[in-house]
């Protein structure tokens with residue numbers, strides 16, 4: 238083995254991977270900015286290390302780089318195609334300093350544009366023109382040369398397509414799937430402790446190779462007056478989709494494509510790998526399902542005597558609700574394709590039942606949550622063989638699936654499907670650290686489609702966002718007052734209240750129930766059958782409140798939600814955006830309120846680029862306060878004890894709040910008093926030990 242191979246395999250790579258794996262431990266000594274820089278640098282080093290290694294033919298492990306990995310010199314991003322609503326640049330993109338979502342992108346753009354087209358007026362004018370051009374070229378093959386910087390290529394299956402060189406425009410999740418290895422401990426405290434607040438990383442100026450030499454494609458854009466609309470002007474029947482799929486689409490009530498569907502469909506039909514970012518509730522599910530179905534339509538039918546028919550399309554979703562929903566959407570589109578089957582495999586149901594179902598009813602499309610999928614790969618006879626037939630792999634909520642929580646599962650899944658496949662990554666949020674590791678799943682020449690318009694935030698402008706900072710002991714009565722006020726204002730109210738953990742969710746639901754509000758709860762401690770039932774009920778209902786943990790944060794499509802309240806600090810900015818995205822779907826209006834305690838106020842700086850303003854504190858009269866106190870006294874003591882422990886676990890794992898354990902204990906005891914408990918509940922020694930809180934005064938152990 239040449240010396241440089243030895244150096245990479247046995248010295249450099251193990252060291253980097255060890256550092257990366259244990260980053261959280263030594264990170265805690267550093268200032269947050271340094272932490273971010275360190276993580277970013279490590280990610281870059283690791284990308285380079287693995288890429289450099291993959292360039293050597295001796296690397297035979299999990300080469301997830303795809304077929305192009307041997308050609309490039311940098312990790313995964315050179316030559317990436319970006320589709321979005323920006324302006325063009327040729328050559329190297331060079332340096333940028335990451336601050337946050339939209340801000341940094343516009344900074345970056347104006348830097349690179351060199352003043353040629355800096356004003357938003359210019360860009361919207363440009364967008365309007367491009368919209369017309371793109372429509373022509375996309376569907377009629379009438380692409381024109383754009384003004385100044387636009388550069389169009391024509392051709393492609395889809396009747397000619399606009400291509401433009403432009404600049405990038407650039408949980409507590411369902412823990413029943415996440416971190417399986419830590420399940421036993423997590424069970425002790427709460428299934429849904431968010432283990433990380435994934436803070437935004439900062440991209441260092443230059444050197445990362447991320448933004449250099451991008452070939453960038455222009456997405457069709459809406460005109461300014463249309464910008465609030467999620468729909469494009471293009472109809473499904475204008476594109477090369479099979480007549481039977483079109484019938485299904487029509488029956489589902491879809492006529493025009495949404496912006497993200499219009500932008501991604503031609504690329505996916507052409508066989509490109511795509512990373513797509515589009516705001517919440519704008520039809521991403523159909524955007525990946527429809528072309529995936531078309532691929533199945535074009536594949537040879539399953540022979541009746543085929544023992545292990547291949548799975549052709551694999552969709553991976555982070556939560557059970559989302560997987561079930563995606564499968565339901567697939568079934569709608571498959572209405573006139575009786576020979577194409579879709580099945581869903583999710584945690585919380587009996588593995589044996591799923592195995593049987595798959596045997597008797599083999600499907601070409603499988604929708605799964607990561608943990609259960611791995612179970613099948615490892616324990617279901619013939620399943621691994623079937624996975625080797627996968628032609629399209631979809632990672633829905635890709636940023637979350639690729640972050641540290643699910644990363645291992647996803648790597649295993651990727652290793653179980655063929656390297657020669659098409660991969661699609663969709664999400665409403667694509668933070669830079671996730672883009673840095675996209676090469677884990679995508680080919681190097683993938684297209685980045687960004688339908689979030691230049692200068693616009695990742696949230697919807699038609700959703701009003703406010704924050705309220707108030708002492709913990711006021712939170713319950715404030716929540717009640719706000720909800721009551723909202724109900725009085727809107728008879729068709731549909732409210733979602735997000736809480737930090739499953740057990741806090743349970744407590745809040747019980748409290749609102751005691752206060753005679755119409756309330757339902759969903760969290761990971763509820764059986765799956767219950768979760769499905771409540772989810773279906775809430776989808777169809779009006780005049781109902783859903784109190785939930787982050788199992789409902791991403792992707793779940795409840796129509797007409799009028800208000801989203803988030804109590805307590807969300808695990809990160811992305812989670813805030815996804816939770817808020819349960820309202821304002823399909824261009825509708827909505828309202829979001831984030832309620833924090835004073836010591837959680839720091840989080841507002843993470844979302845400072847979003848249009849969130851300070852809410853006036855609602856007046857809580859004495860009668861209301863007393864009513865809430867009485868209701869609290871009726872809430873089961875056990876629920877309070879569980880909420881106390883879960884709350885402690887959640888904030889203990891928060892990098893900022895959990896750093897000072899003495900302060901943390903003061904805060905959890907404040908929470909205890911806010912629930913009306915005279916004495917803080919005792920927590921088992923084992924749990925306290927695992928949380929590293931054994932000797933902290935103020936905690937009672939049992």
Ligand SMILES: Nc1ncnc2c1ncn2[C@@H]1O[C@H](COP(=O)(O)OP(=O)(O)OP(=O)(O)O)[C@@H](O)[C@H]1O
Nearest residue numbers: 491493494495517518519520521522523665792794
């Ligand atoms: N072309 C279309 N026309 C009208 N409605 C559509 C169209 N495509 C999808 N929808 C509907 O839009 C709603 C939102 O779609 P979907 O849940 O896929 O959004 P999303 O972008 O994935 O949201 P999230 O980011 O929250 O996951 C769904 O009710 C879906 O049925």
